[in-house]
Amino acid sequence: EPEVTQTPSHQVTQMGQEVILRCVPISNHLYFYWYRQILGQKVEFLVSFYNNEISEKSEIFDDQFSVERPDGSNFTLKIRSTKLEDSAMYFCASSENNQPQHFGDGTRLSIL
Amino acid sequence: QKEVEQDPGPLSVPEGAIVSLNCTYSNSAFQYFMWYRQYSRKGPELLMYTYSSGNKEDGRFTAQVDKSSKYISLFIRDSQPSDSATYLCAMSGGGGSNYKLTFGKGTLLTVNP
Numbered sequence: 001e002p003e004v005t006q007t008p009s010h011q012v013t014q015m016g017q018e019v020i021l022r023c024v025p026i027s028n029h030l031y032f033y034w035y036r037q038i039l040g041q042k043v044e045f046l047v048s049f050y051n052n053e054i055s056e057k058s059e060i061f062d063d064q065f066s067v068e069r070p071d072g073s074n075f076t077l078k079i080r081s082t083k084l085e086d087s088a089m090y091f092c093a094s095s096e097n098n099q100p101q102h103f104g105d106g107t108r109l110s111i112l
Numbered sequence: 113q114k115e116v117e118q119d120p121g122p123l124s125v126p127e128g129a130i131v132s133l134n135c136t137y138s139n140s141a142f143q144y145f146m147w148y149r150q151y152s153r154k155g156p157e158l159l160m161y162t163y164s165s166g167n168k169e170d171g172r173f174t175a176q177v178d179k180s181s182k183y184i185s186l187f188i189r190d191s192q193p194s195d196s197a198t199y200l201c202a203m204s205g206g207g208g209s210n211y212k213l214t215f216g217k218g219t220l221l222t223v224n225p
Binding site for chain 2: 004006031033035041042043044045048050055056058091095097098100101102103104105106108
């Protein structure tokens with residue numbers, strides 16, 4: 001069964017550094033999403049992306065964050081100038097039109 | 113009032129029991145309702161997907177949506193130890209299921225052999 005794949009599974013970064021989290025969505029899906037889950041808290045929406053542009057973003061998704069689909073298969077989340085509170089699991093998801101979202105296994109981001 | 117409320121448990125049941133998991137919500141714009149299962153250190157895995165009110169059954173799993181009460185449920189029959197996981201309810205609004213998902217906090221379920 002096709003799946004969303006995310007790399008790396010664990011990323012450790014010094015505070016203030018930039019990180020790029022990578023995702024390969026399911027191949028025929030057109031809608032892409034990033035969510036995060038801080039330890040012990042709910043899964044929270046960050047951003048959705050369709051037709052090469054952001055379709056919606058949350059209050060969390062400020063100028064520190066950006067997304068990109070650099071080629072036909074990858075979808076990336078860049079976090080600039082990381083802060084301690086950016087430590088979380090980051091999940092990528094994808095979907096077909098009006099179909100449920102399918103999630104990857106996440107990248108655990110640890111900011112030191 | 114939180115948009116989606118879900119009792120975090122933990123819930124512990126013997127193998128073979130019927131499990132009932134529930135969420136309430138406040139946003140009447142929600143129309144798409146999902147249940148995801150999340151094993152430790154894994155991503156949410158889609159279990160059930162329903163639109164608007166009604167019931168949907170898939171094997172041992174039944175999802176119910178009551179929009180008038182803003183209440184959704186997931187029933188697991190003949191529960192197995194492999195069902196031990198965190199169960200997340202999620203919902204999205206009138207923009208369709210391509211719209212952002214709002215999650216409950218998740219209920220941790222343990223099924224004891």
